[in-house]
Amino acid sequence: MLSGQLYSAxxxxxxxxxxAVKDIIFRYNALPxxxxxxxxxxxxxxxxxxxxxxxxxxxxxxxxxxxxxRVGRRFFANFNLTILDEAPxxxxxxxxxGPGVSIYTACHxxxxxxxxxxxxxxxPxxxxxxxxxxxxxxxxxxxTIGSNVTIGAGSVxxxxxxxxxxxxxNPCRIIKTL
Numbered sequence: 001m002l003s004g005q006l007y008s009a010x011x012x013x014x015x016x017x018x019x020a021v022k023d024i025i026f027r028y029n030a031l032p033x034x035x036x037x038x039x040x041x042x043x044x045x046x047x048x049x050x051x052x053x054x055x056x057x058x059x060x061x062x063x064x065x066x067x068x069x070r071v072g073r074r075f076f077a078n079f080n081l082t083i084l085d086e087a088p089x090x091x092x093x094x095x096x097x098g099p100g101v102s103i104y105t106a107c108h109x110x111x112x113x114x115x116x117x118x119x120x121x122x123x124p125x126x127x128x129x130x131x132x133x134x135x136x137x138x139x140x141x142x143x144t145i146g147s148n149v150t151i152g153a154g155s156v157x158x159x160x161x162x163x164x165x166x167x168x169x170n171p172c173r174i175i176k177t178l
Contacts, residue, residue, distance in 0.1 A: 001086055001122055002068070009118040021046070021066050029060045047071065051093060057081060072129065077101070087122035087141070095127060098135030098153060105141045128163065148178060
């Protein structure tokens, strides 16, 4: 799965890992919002890497495995962040994510017969430093977003976005160079 090769979405070991993470996420989302230390402790045990300085992911938060997610320093994500981390998701320093953002790495065939076989593959997502992702944006598998970028609210990012731009829309496209 992590190598980008086909894998079975019904693999017993993967399903067990998904179930265990769902329990962790349930506990995280059930904590009082005022329990910042408890939330950070759960995230440190769940995510693959957390940069220096306290991070904040507002509840609710959802992910598949957690351990493939790496976030940099001074990270903030608003309510309803969903990360499907079948492949690595790397988020740089000083990134801010608006409410209702989804980041996907899992890929499915457009051919119904292949899709129904439950064979999938995954492609990593990389987000640079100093990035703002507006509310409701969707980041699709295999996308790299450069540093010093703003992604407009409601955008669907289907391809790479270079450094130093404002991009928005569906599909997301560059609207301004900084």
